[in-house]
Amino acid sequence: MILESSSLNFILAFAAVLLVCGVILSYLSKNAQQTNTEDDLVAKLNAALPGAQCAQCGYPGCEAYAKALAHGEVTCNKCIPGGPDTIEALASILGIEPPQDEDGDDYLFMPRTVAFIHKSPCTGCSRCARVCPVDAINGAIRQTHSVDPELCTGCGECVKTCPEECIEMIKLEPTPANFNWDIKSIRITGGK
Ligand code: SF4
Ligand code: SF4
Ligand code: SF4
Structure with missing residues (x-):
């Protein structure tokens, strides 16, 4: 009877150890997946940026801006050298509408x-x-x-x-000479 009880205790302890290991492995695996997804997103965003490393976006380089975008810390219209095409590309990668300011599509004339x-x-x-x-x-x-x-x-x-x-x-003041004529679409807002 004593032997049976100690066997049961051993089995219970072993099961508890297995359970804890399972929880830890599942947590580590979820974390790794999350890191991979985030790394992929940062890589895609970085690839869509011009690579000038000029810091005009307020970040020390394109990758730092890409990381901030992936974390949702900044809007995707801060890369001045990239202009409207880059804004559209970043918004598409993030699966969002390109940001508009209070005046509508002003970023097109940035x-x-x-x-x-x-x-x-x-x-x-x-x-x-x-x-x-x-x-x-x-x-x-x-x-x-x-x-x-x-x-x-x-x-x-x-x-x-x-x-x-x-x-x-x-x-540069936007003029017909330096305006970005390569506009893919014009959104019409307001009205029915
Ligand atoms: S001319 Fe323009 S691109 Fe060339 S180094 Fe100066 S700021 Fe950069
Ligand atoms: S702007 Fe003129 S002075 Fe200044 S680095 Fe260029 S060539 Fe030299
Ligand atoms: S402004 Fe654009 S090109 Fe310059 S560092 Fe930022 S993301 Fe890179």
């Missing part, structure tokens, strides 16, 4: 930020042109340089490099 070189202080040292990742700066050595706003992504690298401090980041 001005791009580009570098501008003030001519008179420029010595033509060409340091800015050497760091520009997209070859947007033109000019011969010892002659004033200029930025091609069509190519400039607004990364700001040239501003940090100029010894004369003659490069300024400016917002």
Whole structure:
């Protein structure tokens, strides 16, 4: 009888250990799945961003912005170099409607930020042109340089490099020349 009771206790203890192990394994597996899904989402969002690492979104780089988007900490209209196409792509990945401000679809007219070189202080040292990742700066050595706003992504690298401090980041006013005509759809809000 004593042997039977101790056997029963052993079986119960063994079952309890198995149960605890099962709960721990299930928790770890759920956690791993969640991490994978989150990593995939961050990777997709990051791939949809322009990769300029310019921090104009308020985050230190594209991946940091992608992580904040995946955690729902920020809206998807903060990447200035990306413009409307990137907003649409991010919204599609997140499965949400692109954000609208109080005035409706104003983000479609979001001005791009580009570098501008003030001519008179420029010595033509060409340091800015050497760091520009997209070859947007033109000019011969010892002659004033200029930025091609069509190519400039607004990364700001040239501003940090100029010894004369003659490069300024400016917002382009939306005009027919720089307006993004490649609009996929126009939403009509209000009315019936
Ligand atoms: S503004 Fe856009 S390109 Fe610049 S770091 Fe942020 S996400 Fe990247
Ligand atoms: S011109 Fe300056 S801000 Fe524009 S892409 Fe080149 S380095 Fe970046
Ligand atoms: S780094 Fe400054 S001074 Fe040198 S070429 Fe560029 S704008 Fe001119």
